[in-house]
Amino acid sequence: MTAKHLELTQVGIDFPTPKGPFNALTDVNLKIAKGEFVSLIGHSGCGKSTVLNIVAGLHQATTGGVILDGSEVREPGPERAVVFQNHSLLPWLSVYKNVELAVKQTQQGKSKKALRDWVMHNLELVHMTHALDKLPAEISGGMKQRVGIARALAMEPKVLLMDEPFGALDALTRAHLQDSLMEIHADLGNTVIMITHDVDEAVLLSDRIVMMTNGPSATIGEILNINLTRPRDRIALADNPEYNHYRHEVLTFLYEKQRKVEPVSAHRKNTSKGSSKGKKPDAA
Numbered sequence: 001m002t003a004k005h006l007e008l009t010q011v012g013i014d015f016p017t018p019k020g021p022f023n024a025l026t027d028v029n030l031k032i033a034k035g036e037f038v039s040l041i042g043h044s045g046c047g048k049s050t051v052l053n054i055v056a057g058l059h060q061a062t063t064g065g066v067i068l069d070g071s072e073v074r075e076p077g078p079e080r081a082v083v084f085q086n087h088s089l090l091p092w093l094s095v096y097k098n099v100e101l102a103v104k105q106t107q108q109g110k111s112k113k114a115l116r117d118w119v120m121h122n123l124e125l126v127h128m129t130h131a132l133d134k135l136p137a138e139i140s141g142g143m144k145q146r147v148g149i150a151r152a153l154a155m156e157p158k159v160l161l162m163d164e165p166f167g168a169l170d171a172l173t174r175a176h177l178q179d180s181l182m183e184i185h186a187d188l189g190n191t192v193i194m195i196t197h198d199v200d201e202a203v204l205l206s207d208r209i210v211m212m213t214n215g216p217s218a219t220i221g222e223i224l225n226i227n228l229t230r231p232r233d234r235i236a237l238a239d240n241p242e243y244n245h246y247r248h249e250v251l252t253f254l255y256e257k258q259r260k261v262e263p264v265s266a267h268r269k270n271t272s273k274g275s276s277k278g279k280k281p282d283a284a
């Protein structure tokens with residue numbers, strides 16, 4: 001693994017607002033090696049999506065920048081595929097055609113057979129070949145998310161950027177998809193940056209957990225190396241003292257070092273809206 005793969009250097013961003021510039025991020029420095037699985041965790045609104053969007057090229061940093069394999073990131077590109085929480089499949093295209101479209105855009109020049117084989121291969125990775133002709137409306141949320149992951153993988157991105165990919169799913173579906181993602185990552189070795197609010201998910205999946213301070217002017221507070229051997233088994237890890245130590249470290253950072261005290265009225269407003277981000281106990 002080389003540390004020169006993906007580098008964020010002195011990244012900061014000011015968003016224009018009617019009251020003047022809002023400094024969301026400041027001095028974000030991070031070096032990610034090829035094939036690393038990095039999670040971003042931090043309280044709501046601290047700037048995790050903004051970091052991801054800057055790496056995706058969807059936002060431009062106000063200061064500093066991002067270098068991927070020696071080239072500065074200035075705009076979105078197929079070498080950085082994004083998977084969002086709310087699966088963004090085209091509703092009028094079948095499962096097969098949603099993946100095929102991405103392949104056609106990124107893998108031009110493939111023969112018809114090679115294209116079909118590639119689409120099928122990626123749908124096999126996420127166990128979705130049984131629903132090739134179904135429309136997104138005809139499959140479950142977990143299945144849609146699988147297709148979204150297949151679509152991103154089919155583009156053969158150097159970096160897979162995932163913004164709370166499993167946040168809207170029930171616990172069981174989420175666990176299945178986490179296991180699939182670990183298998184796929186072991187097979188393909190893509191670099192992954194994933195935002196999560198779920199401490200267990202972060203520890204289970206990551207090589208490193210990047211913990212962000214509260215905004216405004218959020219930055220990286222601490223980075224935790226997760227030295228658990230792979231493949232990882234969630235059941236075995238439940239009783240593993242090392243796993244529980246890592247979990248404890250993240251919880252301590254979030255609830256002691258970066259404790260966020262929200263006024264009760266704000267809390268009521270949030271809970272009455274319902275949780276759109278799949279938060280749960282032990283979730284930031």
Ligand SMILES: Nc1ncnc2c1ncn2[C@@H]1O[C@H](COP(=O)(O)OP(=O)(O)OP(=O)(O)O)[C@@H](O)[C@H]1O
Pocket residue numbers: 015016017022024042043044045046047048049050051215
């Ligand atoms: N386009 C924008 N204009 C102004 N402020 C913005 C804009 N985008 C994000 N922000 C602000 O920047 C901060 C970071 O937002 P961001 O969405 O990155 O947080 P987050 O950690 O991903 O939050 P969550 O966990 O709730 O999704 C927030 O205060 C947000 O209101």
